[in-house]
Amino acid sequence: MSPNTTTYVLAIDQGTTSSRAILFDHAGDIVSVGQLEHEQIFPRAGWVEHDAMEIWRNVRKAVADCLGSSPSVNSKNIAAVGITNQRETAVVWDRTTGEPVYNAIVWQDTRTAKIVEELGQGDPDRFKERCGLPLATYFAGPKVKWILDNVEGAREKAEKGDLLFGTTDSWVVWNLTGGVEGGVHVTDVTNASRTMLMNLDTLDWNPDICAEMGIPMSMLPEIRSSSEVYGTGREGGFLVGVPIAGILGDQQAATFGQACFEVGMAKNTYGTGCFMLMNTGEEIIHSQNGLLTTVCYQIGDRKPVYALEGSIAVAGSLVQWVRDNLGLIKDAAQIETLAKGVEDNGGAYFVPAFSGLFAPYWKDDARGALVGLTRYVNKGHIARAVIESTAFQTREVSEAMAADAKDKGIELTELKVDGGMTANETLMQFQADQLGVPVIRPKVAETTALGAAYAAGIAVGFWQGEQDVIDNWAEDKRWEPAVDQDDRERTYRLWKKAVTKTFDWVDEDVR
């Protein structure tokens, strides 16, 4: 379809806290938005679930709201739909009824600690060469194993071929394309690369790992590229007949939307968690420093592009926790107002290891700590420590990335940023100070949804390719490093010390 002023691309962003539908025009500008939050279910300490049915209802409503607010838009002038999603969150459902057999187990959930330990047989990196990931509670495969082991009747049904597994992209696409009436069961290479079940080099499911995890391969979606037509919107839906033509895990989508197409280009997305990805081109670099190797994107039948990733479990969700669990602030933006009332952190360091520690530590037995407290510390200092924790964690993954990339002659010279927390200018300045390189925010902050829209639009010829993405990208603001070197190193040294205080907290018997 050739672009004109009345054709658009719709992105559906199924995130950890909400589902959004965003309509983009050919210039990559937002036309309308629909958004609904879903419940965060915490049945026990360390467990995090979502109701997959609620997610599907919210996706439909978000699409309806998005299209409803642009009266001239309907399925006839939408060229394609792109899906992006929270990654690793596992949904298992019955293909005959369309009902999930259990709540979706979210990426932050740590219930698989024992499974992961047993699978590791003393070596958490046992599967790393094949799938790019260390054994950790974060990834989807062990979550599927947990469901099959613990939900009554699930394993028998799975072995009979009645159950399907998918990350939330698969769940949404299956439903969008017809569900029990012929829904397509697919995922893309980026999401598949977060399951531990896919070979990074061949982009096929690995039968040996599936067997070790006791996961029947009949449950698995077909692995496709990130940019091709997978199916069309179902009869009777808002998107009837529209090609579903792009799928990218949300962090990979942001990397795409930020136009990080050259080797060495990196972005960091500051949302619930924080995820830094660096494009490493067609080369698979296995991290020696605690990072993940993941698929960055694959356009149609072209070769895949890979990335190194530093995943941080808790960033914006710490701000939410300060709001909801402590009541120190009324909304997220107030954390900055509070922090601006003091000059520094007053000696306080907050390590938010609520789901253990992800990159570069991978310690699921760590738990959060607020250290360095004296009677001098007030709530302004704590707000400051909350903001700083995101920047320190980012510096840790960025140093790991620099170390991995150095041998290949790749250097991080600037960092593109996006996500809700980039509204916090105190954080952005502190981030530039800590990294020692400029931090750059683009004009369209919704880079995740935009990336998925581009992947879908490229598949149907609405956009021609990466050059359109590069041409549409525009800088909004940049922060240059401006701190004294001694200060920078002193605070970082104390942060590192604070991190060590969180290690080895969870006793074996309560795992």
Ligand SMILES: Nc1ncnc2c1ncn2[C@@H]1O[C@H](COP(=O)(O)OP(=O)(O)O)[C@@H](O)[C@H]1O
């Ligand atoms: N001004 C701010 N300062 C600090 N954190 C913020 C600010 N505004 C939003 N946030 C945090 O950013 C997150 C929302 O960002 P978003 O990109 O929408 O996240 P996600 O896609 O993961 O749901 C929330 O966790 C919120 O606490």
Ligand SMILES: O=P(O)(O)OC[C@H](O)CO
């Ligand atoms: O939904 P977000 O933005 O919190 O992202 C979640 C990540 O994909 C988890 O790996």
